[in-house]
Amino acid sequence: MLSRSPFLHFLTLLLFKQKSKHLGIMSISVVMIALVSAVLFISSSLQQTLQDTLDEQADFTVTRIEAGRPVSTPLAWADRIIEIEGVSQVAPRIHGRYFYAPREESFLVVGIDFFDEQGSKALESLVKGIDLKQFFAEESMIVGEGVKAFLQKHYYKDTFSFKTPRGQFKKVKIYEVLPGSLNLLANDMIIMPIGLAREIFGLKEDEVTDITFNVPNDAEWDNVIGKLHLVDYEIRVVEKREVEKAYENLYNYKGGIFLILYIIALLTLMLILYQRYAMVYSHERKEIGILRAVGWSIRDILKLKFYETMILVMSSFVIGTVAAYGYVFVLGAPILIEIFLGGANLENQVQMIPEVSFGTLGSLFLLYAVPFFAAVLIPSWRVAVIPPKEAMR
Amino acid sequence: MIRIEDVGKRFGEGENLFEALKSITLEVEEGECVILSGISGSGKSTLLSLIAALDRPSSGKIVVEGELVSKLPDLHASAYRAKTIGVIFQHFNLIESLSVEENVIVPLINSGLDMPAIRKMAEQSMQRASILHKASQDVASLSGGEKQRCAIARALVNDPKVILCDEPTANLDRENSLRFIDTIQKLNQAGKTIVIATHDPLFEALPFESRVIHMADGMIGKHGE
Incomplete structure (x- = not known):
């Protein structure tokens, strides 16, 4: 099928023949995706373990x-x-x-x-x-x-x-x-x-x-707390929900994770933009000009760039997340787990229970893919709309 | 047939305004071979790029094979470049990372033909341009003459009625230049309309019927007369 579809044939040809051009950006992307995914997997796994444990605790x-x-x-x-x-x-x-x-x-x-x-x-x-x-x-x-x-x-x-x-x-x-x-x-x-x-x-x-x-009835919790203080004025009451919050603060690192995600997404964007712009104004710009000169329309160019980008984005995301899964749940996240359990008392060999938050992974994909597509398609479009003669110059 | 009526091309504006073409009017008959000669900056390459719809004129109109190419929207201009004309550039403008055959098939990728048909057409075209023996070789490793023949094969692959050549021998030695002229003669004899922009004296006296048009300062005529 691949050999019969000229477009797919040409797309794979370009990807394969120009692999050195794509390998650099793909490697950086894979590392970033793997790193963020690993952090997410560790966080999800630890939170799930904690939640399961806290569920068994008294109120x-x-x-x-x-x-x-x-x-x-x-x-x-x-x-x-x-x-x-x-x-x-x-x-x-x-x-x-x-x-x-x-x-x-x-x-x-x-x-x-x-x-x-x-x-x-x-x-x-x-x-x-x-x-x-x-x-x-x-x-x-x-x-x-x-x-x-x-x-x-x-x-x-x-x-x-x-x-x-x-x-x-x-x-x-x-x-x-x-x-x-x-x-x-x-x-x-x-x-x-x-x-x-x-x-x-x-x-x-x-x-x-x-x-x-x-106290099985949640609505009674505040009443019970009030009555507890009548038992003795030296009583200190710790609610399970307070413990949950404390653990959330300790392991969720919500703000931190999203900050990391944001910084990485931003870095990705900048890096891709830089790389793409640099290429578009030299080699890739000429290539687009040549394609236009031999009869490719703007739509054809954008279609080629879209599918080329989609393959790069999808493959680097899949490779990154699979690598992160293996690193966290098979290898036990060496080094990175120390960041999460850095305050632990004795040396801890924590067993990571596989737990994947697909919603967060989806958000990560969007944060990564949207800037990537934009960084490729916008400059390509800008070159495609200028006269081919100028683009080839 | 190519009809050029009162075509002008200006670049820049204000103090930087430069008139590359000034009111050019020209007709090229079907099957004719026309040489646009003149020194660098005379406007011949600009005129060629307007005929190829690689750029648009600032004024006037250009009609090729009954189609008003000077005002074609993108999709139609692309289809015109893909079907009606074949362009051979001075610097060949090949995709260096691809092989000869892969470069030759590029104009046919969006033609609607399937790969076996495209491969067959590419093979015929490479045969005509005498580059078939280098089909699988990467363009980057070819000599100037071989790159030229690859560019010719690409220009011929869609069997265009009009072939436009921009300084085709500027980067070739004498032997390859004569070989190119031989190829052009064969194409002309096969009924192709050919327009060549060049300042190479070899084209002043071709061994086949051709018309030389001198250009200077963006005008037709020996000194713009």
Whole structure:
């Protein structure tokens, strides 16, 4: 078919024979598209992972503060909170950062109550096939991949000794390692029985670090917040939506991404404009003049340039996005992921879950393709409308 | 037949106004070979480009094969250049990145013919211009004479009634110039109307019937008389 259609034949001929002319601009385009697409893929994937995790979190978390400083929360608050109309699934928690001074690193220690149905279920969903009874009986812990790697690096193979506030060492066995798919949030996490966590943090029997609960009716949220402040004036309430916003600010980088997109699109435009104008006023200008002189109309010239540009735009976009997909979801986005997880505590091998926002990709395509087409077609048209004799000069 | 009536061509305006052609009137009969001779800047190439509809006259009219080419809209002017005339340029004006055959097929790409038909016509044209043996060679690697023959093949590929040559031997040695004259003679004998703009003395006494028209200062006549 290609060999029978003169126009397609000539189009492919020009693209192939003048490949050096197109390769430069195409390479730059592919790199830019790949870079922006990779950023979008990473961002989408991280956001999706975070969203999935946050969906499982409680609507509210309360802690006690003294003079603006968080301190241990009285367990008795749980009984008062559960009495508030509309509140459900109240769960006292013990969690906090354990600082490992010799290496200036910290782990997130989470204490789980064996008798707390919600906590046990969450743990079972995290570690498939776990024998909860044995786990709670053994004074052991489940650690994130980052913790496991860190401990091994420092010669703690199967156990780790926590230093309690009383100066004693508490040896805890590593029972299991959390799956790598949870690394985004659980890389530096240590899950242990609540009693053990209480001992490590030096908390009393009637103290916890915070209390979580749900309010299924969104409309009641503001009322519940009002009533919570009657429980104790030293209460600090953290809503899930606030956490979501904080994560959004951390990973979405909305403004930053769009700024990058804008700058790249602008750079592309400038670069293409420069390249095209430079060519149109020399070699390409003459070529258009020759085509016009041998009988090509303005419409024929623009048709040729349109299809030529379409092939370049489409191929560089497809190559760029496929390369970005492979880089992010197959190779795990080396280097670039550090920009997103730069503030992470332990070295984190995050597994990117494939998540593509086609709307954003579409916007990226438009931002890239429209200036590209304009930068080619407008100068070509300007040359095509002048007398061929002048264009060939 | 080509009829040129009171044609003028001006470039620039005000103090920069330059009259390249001043009230030219000329008729070229069908099958005739006309040589427009004159020194550089006499207006012969400008007149040729107006006949080829590569530019428009500032005044007057040009009729070629019954078509008023001086006022053709773009689509019609393109069709006129594609079907009625074949132009051979001084600097050949070939697409350097393409081969001889690929350059020759360019005027037929939008003709509505399919590729086998186009290839056949290109082959015949290259045969006539004695360049068929270099069909697959890139134009950039050809000698001046070979480029000239490639340009001739391209001008002939659509079998035009009128062939216009602008300084065709300016970049050729004597041997290639004589070879070109030989080709032109054959085309003229085949009934083509030929107009050649040149200052090469070789064209003053061609070995076949031709009419020499002297141009100077944008006018016809030995000293613009």
